[in-house]
Amino acid sequence: MRSVLKVNWDSNLPIYAISQSELQKKGIKCILLDVDGTLVNRKSTNISKDVKNWIIESKKIFSLYLISNNPSKKRISEIAKELNLRYKYNASKPRKKVTLNAIKEVKYEVKDIAIIGDRIFTDIIVGNRCNINTILVKRLNRDGLPIKFNLTLAIEKLISIFIK
Ligand SMILES: [Mg+2]
Numbered sequence: 001m002r003s004v005l006k007v008n009w010d011s012n013l014p015i016y017a018i019s020q021s022e023l024q025k026k027g028i029k030c031i032l033l034d035v036d037g038t039l040v041n042r043k044s045t046n047i048s049k050d051v052k053n054w055i056i057e058s059k060k061i062f063s064l065y066l067i068s069n070n071p072s073k074k075r076i077s078e079i080a081k082e083l084n085l086r087y088k089y090n091a092s093k094p095r096k097k098v099t100l101n102a103i104k105e106v107k108y109e110v111k112d113i114a115i116i117g118d119r120i121f122t123d124i125i126v127g128n129r130c131n132i133n134t135i136l137v138k139r140l141n142r143d144g145l146p147i148k149f150n151l152t153l154a155i156e157k158l159i160s161i162f163i164k
Contacts, residue, residue, distance in 0.1 A: 003128060004094075004124075004125045004128040004129060005120060005124065005125065005128070005160045005163070006124075006128055006134065007120070007124050007134050007135070007136045008026075008114075008133045008134045008135060009026070009133075009134070009135045009136070010136045011135060011136060011137050011138075012138065013137060013138060013146075014050075014137060014138045014140060014145070014146040015033075015038055015039060015051060015054060015116060015137045015140075016048070016050035016051050016053070016054040018054070018116070018135070018137065020057055020058055020061055020062075023061075023062070023114070024061065026114070026133065027111065027112060028062065028112065028113070028114045028133060029062060029063065029108055029112040029113070030062060030063040030064075030065070030106050030108040030112055030113045030114075031058065031062050031063070031064050031065070031113070031114050031115075031116055032065050032066075032067045032099065032102060032103075032113065032114070032115040032116070032127075032132070033064060033065065033066050033067065033085075033115075033116050033117075034067065034068065034069075034093075034115070034116065034117030034118060034119070034122075034123045035066055035067075035068040035070060035076060035079055035087075036068060036069075036070055037117075037118035037119070037139040037140060038116060038117050038118045038123075038137055038139070038140070039051050039055075039066075039079065039083075039140070040079065040140065040144075041140050041141055041142045041144070042070075043142065044142050045075065045078060045079060046142075046144070047079065047082060047083065047144075048140075048143075048144025049144075050144060051140075051144060052083070055083050055085070063106055063108065064083075064085050064086075065085065065086050065087070065088075065102050065105070065106055066079070066080050066083075066085050066086065066087035066088070067087070067088050067091050067093070067098070067099055067102055067115070068087065068088065068089050068090075068091055069090065069091050069092060069093050069122055070089055070090070071089065071090045072089065073089050073090075075089075076089035077089070086102075086105070088101070088102055091126075093117075093122040093123060093125070093126040094121065094122050094125035094126040094129060095126070096126060096129050096130055099115075099126050099127075099130050100130055103130060103132065110130065110131045110132050111132075111133075113132040113133065114127070114132060114133035114134065114135050115127035115130075115132055115133070115134055115135065116135045116137055117135075117136065117137070118136070118137055118138065118139040118140075118150070118153070119152065119153065119156065120136065120153065120156040120157065120160060121156050123136075124136060136153075138150070139152075139153070
């Protein structure tokens with residue numbers, strides 16, 4: 001189990017604080033982005049200015065692609081439209097199929113691709129199963145700020161210790 005749970009970069013930062021030059025240093029050219037919790041709070045469609053600016057700056061350097069487990073095409077397509085990004089909804093992470101389709105579409109080598117997400121058991125596991133880089137970020141609240149205590153992640157990390 002160890003390999004699929006491995007986080008290449010456990011940033012402890014919200015996405016908008018992830019440095020683009022740091023990503024470049026790691027050789028990243030293409031980023032698959034989780035949506036709920038990573039770019040927006042899962043109960044909100046309001047994309048904060050910080051996140052929008054991060055996306056605008058990142059687009060100048062990287063190829064970006066949204067990959068969400070949310071089953072609502074309406075929600076994810078609206079967010080994708082606002083950010084002008086390609087997307088997949090209902091991606092069933094940690095299952096590989098949809099993520100592999102996105103990887104095929106972007107046409108980058110797996111070593112040049114990273115997935116950024118707020119959960120180990122979906123985003124990180126699917127990233128490892130697809131042999132791409134994995135980056136964990138802090139979950140966002142309704143105000144677009146990182147939540148102080150992420151119970152889901154704490155439980156996932158605790159379980160990870162036992163299944164290693
Ligand atoms: Mg998420």
